[in-house]
Amino acid sequence: MTALAAxxxxxxTRTATWNLIDDGECTxxxxxxxxxxxRWFVSIDTxxxxxYAPLLSAVSDDLRQDLYTNLSGDDGPGLDxxxxxxxxxxxxxxxxxxxxxxxxxxxxxxLPPGIVLLSADAAEENRLRELxxxxxxxxxxxxxxxxxxxxxxxxxFDERYFDPATYLVAVDDARETFxxxxxxxxxxxxxxxxxxxxxxxxxxxxxxxxxxxAAFLPLHERSVTSVAAEADAMNVASVALLEGIGAQRxxxxxxxxxxxxx
Numbered sequence: 001m002t003a004l005a006a007x008x009x010x011x012x013t014r015t016a017t018w019n020l021i022d023d024g025e026c027t028x029x030x031x032x033x034x035x036x037x038x039r040w041f042v043s044i045d046t047x048x049x050x051x052y053a054p055l056l057s058a059v060s061d062d063l064r065q066d067l068y069t070n071l072s073g074d075d076g077p078g079l080d081x082x083x084x085x086x087x088x089x090x091x092x093x094x095x096x097x098x099x100x101x102x103x104x105x106x107x108x109x110x111l112p113p114g115i116v117l118l119s120a121d122a123a124e125e126n127r128l129r130e131l132x133x134x135x136x137x138x139x140x141x142x143x144x145x146x147x148x149x150x151x152x153x154x155x156x157f158d159e160r161y162f163d164p165a166t167y168l169v170a171v172d173d174a175r176e177t178f179x180x181x182x183x184x185x186x187x188x189x190x191x192x193x194x195x196x197x198x199x200x201x202x203x204x205x206x207x208x209x210x211x212x213x214a215a216f217l218p219l220h221e222r223s224v225t226s227v228a229a230e231a232d233a234m235n236v237a238s239v240a241l242l243e244g245i246g247a248q249r250x251x252x253x254x255x256x257x258x259x260x261x262x
Contacts, residue, residue, distance in 0.1 A: 018058045020051050030055040032063065037136075037145040041068045049081070056085055066260050073252030082256050090257035091141050092233040096247040097226045098193060100216035105245040107213030112205040116173050117214055119164040120156065120181070125149075128156075128169065131178045135197030140232035141255060161185040165218040170198070170207055182211035184219070184227055191219060193229035196241070208241060 014035075020028040028046030035041065040063055044055055060067065069087065071078050079089075099105055111117065120128060129152045136145040156162065166184035171177070180198035184191055198207045219227065229247065231238040 016059075016062070018055055018062070020046070020055055027051065028055060030059050032059055032067075035145070036147050036151070037142055039068050040065050041070065043069060052081065052085060060258075060260070064260060067258045069256045071254045071256060073254050079254065079256075085258065087256040087258045089254050091255040093141075093230045093253040093255070094233050094239065094249055095251040095253060096229045096231065096242050097250050098229050098242060098245065098247040099226050100219045100224055102213065102217065102220065105213070105216065107209055107216060107245060109210060109214040109217060110206075111170070111210045111214075112202070112207055114172055114174055115170050115179055115202075115207065115210075117211075118169045118171055120162075120167040120169055120183070121164050123169045123171075123178070125153065127178060128181075131169070131181060131199070132195070134199065135181065135195065138197065139195075140235055161187060163218075166191075166215045168211060168215055170202070170211060172202070180207055180211060182215045184215050186219070191224055191227040193227050196238075209245075212241075212245070 014033055016032045018030040019026045020030075028044065028048055028051035030042060030044045032040050032042045042056070042059055044052055046052070046055075056067075067087075068090070069082060071082065073092065102108065126149070129147050129149060132152070133145055133147055136142040156167075163184065163186040166186055167182070169181045170179040172179050178199065179202040180196075182196045183194040185194050196208055196212060198211075216227070228250075229242060230253065231242055233239070233252075
């Protein structure tokens with residue numbers, strides 16, 4: 001564990017692996033990843049149904065934490081399996097294809113008075129990281145998220161996905177405070193809306209729509225037709241924002257949870 005100067009503690013050991021050995025051979029494996037919100041997500045790689053229970057027991061005994069896993073909403077057999085192992089549905093995320101053509105979305109790039117946009121690579125990095133933490137606190141499923149500085153830098157500016165034209169920060173020019181951000185990860189084969197968020201004092205002023213409009217415009221100019229996105233099914237504001245600009249539902253992801261036995 002590493003303590004930062006400001007007193008924030010982050011976990012730098014993010015992954016763990018367990019192997020099931022049968023007659024000297026590895027026949028199945030379990031993997032766990034600790035996210036920056038300290039939630040452990042587990043997956044199991046095996047064709048043998050009987051391998052799930054002993055592997056999950058080993059994971060639970062070692063980590064002694066609540067365990068999470070993600071599953072496609074149309075995977076009925078998988079859901080039955082994880083339920084037998086003690087998991088229950090904790091959240092549902094709706095998957096979307098979001099158009100970027102302003103003729104479809106109705107989005108423009110007119111900002112509220114006093115707000116200007118910066119590319120993320122022109123923003124002060126520590127403040128950008130703190131904004132990311134603060135905005136995630138309001139996103140269902142990422143409460144308590146605390147970015148490690150080195151991990152945040154590596155992930156944010158990964159040259160495979162970072163696009164300065166589609167990762168934008170809204171700044172209150174007079175107060176010199178960050179008001180929100182939009183982050184679209186780009187890739188030659190697809191683009192994904194990673195986060196759209198506005199700080200509480202700047203909400204209900206059209207800033208979220210303006211940020212989306214500004215980030216989507218360069219994609220439209222490159223002949224990209226849509227971006228992938230997801231929203232918690234209970235997040236009324238996010239669902240309304242996405243569906244209000246023409247987003248089409250493409251599927252569902254389930255977040256499953258098994259509480260630690262106390």
